[in-house]
Amino acid sequence: MPELPEVETSCRGIAPHLTGEVISGITIRQAKLRWPIPDDLPSLLTGQTITAVTRRAKYLFITTDIGSLILHLGMSGSLRMVDSSTPAEKHDHFDLLLSNGKLLRLRDPRRFGAVLWGGLHPENHVLITHLGPEPLDEAFSGKHLYQIGHKRRGAIKNLIMDAKVVVGVGNIYASESLFLAGIHPGCTANSLSKNHYYRLAEAIKQVLAKAIEQGGTTLKDFQQSDGKPGYFAQQLNVYGRSGEPCPTCGNTISQCKIGQRSSFFCHHCQH
DNA sequence: CAAAGGTCCTGCTCGC
């Protein structure tokens, strides 16, 4: 599920329900996620007050006075606020219980997600320190992309999905951004001009900003039992549409593998 | 059997 817009939507959805609340306990049903959930979390966090919920890349930070919990949703994770009487289902691995009778529940069938302790400075955690700029920050620009990309020999799609280059561009939005910029996903990075990079950076910003906006439209439904992520409803131009006509030129959308991942593009519009 | 929205780790390759 989670690309950046989904994580941002989750962050905005849970923040008002968590901020200011007291943690009354933690339930770990399955500790084996991407990394083991630390077993001292319950004793550490019980009784603490949540002061903030924030996001960096696709990681969420749930902050208290003694430090922050770091969450990652991996490939199939989702978060939900539910009443503490709600029975846990098969893949509900982790609950953060609140003293008001609610809880934050992590569901993650594929278990590529993570629940980690970030301490007082989660931004210094080994998973966080080497991350590139946020795509919607000014630090991410065509200039930044060009400086890194012009001497790389790998495919451009892999470059923009590299979290050391820019965070938050997943497989869906990599294809979408490259379509918008008119760049073939398999292009070698060092074959692109400065102009290409400027266009691509703008396309990434535009695609992600729009997706976050659309994710936001379902925020009010966040607590509902089957609240679906907003981006499912959004318009994707090429992702998942091989064989369909290109919305720009009408030619058939192609699919190929780049770096083991499915990639979608229009042969006619992208070079 | 293949594929699914993530990303870290390993071991090889390439260019200085």
Add this chain to the structure above:
DNA sequence: TGCGAGCAGGACCTTT
């Protein structure tokens, strides 16, 4: 040749 950065592939899991 030697070195380090960069690159491709494998790994982790379950469900459809």
